[in-house]
Amino acid sequence: MLCLLRLNLTDFRNYRALTWRPESRVAVITGPNGSGKTNLLEAVSLLAPGRGLRGARIAEFARHGGGGRWAVAARLRQGEAPPFDLGTGTAGDGPADRRLFRLDGAEPRTQADIAARFAVVWLTPQMDTLFQESASGRRRFLDRLVWALEPGHARESAAHDTAVASRNRLLATRPNDASWLAGLEESIARHAVALAAGRLGFVAHLNAAPLPPSAFPRAHLALIDPIAERLATQPALAVEVWLRDALAQTRATDAATGATSLGAHRADLAISDAATGLSASQASTGQQKALLLGIILAHAALIAEARATAPMLLLDEPAVHLDAPRREALFSALAALPGPALLTGTDAEVFAPLAHDASFWQVRDGDLVKAG
């Protein structure tokens, strides 16, 4: 079981110098709005490769008046093995817009070295709007879930988006350059099929994930995507050929609209309650939050299964919108989890049922003080 032994923040957001030892697997952090609860979760999220739970730029992490450099360091332990140190931040004398990683004091060879030791899964209040916003938000959400399990997915996604942007630009500037367009369409087709296959595999995996029985609703995911539909019945190469030809056919209309009408960037994700079939977009705010938590918990279980190490759960304001029975269900699910979890809230009372399983902390002036 993974365990967070110590966390150090230096000039990160509102923390000047923090040393914190959570003392228990589950930690509840409370404090008024703007006190820095989410900043703390963000710091932990940055210990894994990626842009963290706010998707912020590196320059935004440095504390105001702190000289522009920042660091996050953690000591973790996996089961009975000796503890290991994981850190990230800007180098003391390097550029302030580049962040480095340290694994046991040395620069890791690849980011995969870190991913093999440490993973995070998070839920933030911003994700509450997932079911109301556009398909792109749901697609990003799905892709992030896939990335956590398949690091190669990020590269496919970046290459696909570059190819689509290049084709859009070319259609605007040299719409008759058929050889060049065909080259880009071949790339779009290859990467789009790889992305669709990755998403499809993940959705099937998540839907079938063995979860401990819980009062928590189980979510059912479905990909709405013509590429994925074809992949279900045809070989990948045949789908690539179909997509490449279809893109060649849509050049004139795509040039008129200024956008590529086919590709992995057109997919959407449908989420429903697996037991009742109720679509998430029709559900109440509380039911939506419960479904989202269901996905996050199932995702954490998948990562634990794939990596043999449970990810760290970062739940920012998880109790908001949940009724008492659902809160109970969440807390019992957390108590049964194999990995560490950090929870935030404005009111410690709400988390009272966790009293036996969690330690309670208050954020006060850039420091964490043990509560109760």
Next chain:
Amino acid sequence: MGGPEIERLIQLFAKVPGLGPRSARRAVLKLLQYPEARMLPLAQAMAAAARAVKHCALCGNLDSVNPCAICADPKRDHTMICVVETVADLWALERSGVHPGLYHVLGGTLSALGGTGPDDLNIRPLLARVQPGDVQEIILALSATVDGAATSHFLTDRLAASGVHVTRVAQGVPIGGALDVLDDGTLATALRARR
């Protein structure tokens, strides 16, 4: 600090790729300690190279003779041309010593987002080189990026009419590399290109 000559030298050194202001100061200081043994020979070598080295009119390589030594070498296989993006790629292939033929330096890849079109690259001379019918194979050794792949596709298309055999370098498992650390894309490409 030490007069305008030194400042100017540091500024110029700091523009050399791989150097920054700090390493430029270090390099200049070191050179100034041995002006006769290191600095003047360097200055003379730079002046000589700047005057003598030109792009080869045939392949785009850098050399002090034109056509370059590779293009002029009768022992090389003139039926085979390897297309690369930069002179650095040409040097890398030459170091490996595996390509017996000639080269063609494109000067980059097509880039719709970067505004590099076919006319900005050394493409027309390449098409002219295969016209007489002596060339039998064109090997495309371009980056495995979206732009590199689009450029390879573009060139394959343009070369189709000439009847020349167009091949691409393989992508896959690096020598000494373990399979389980490869990303999925490379592994899939390697498996597809098995033989």
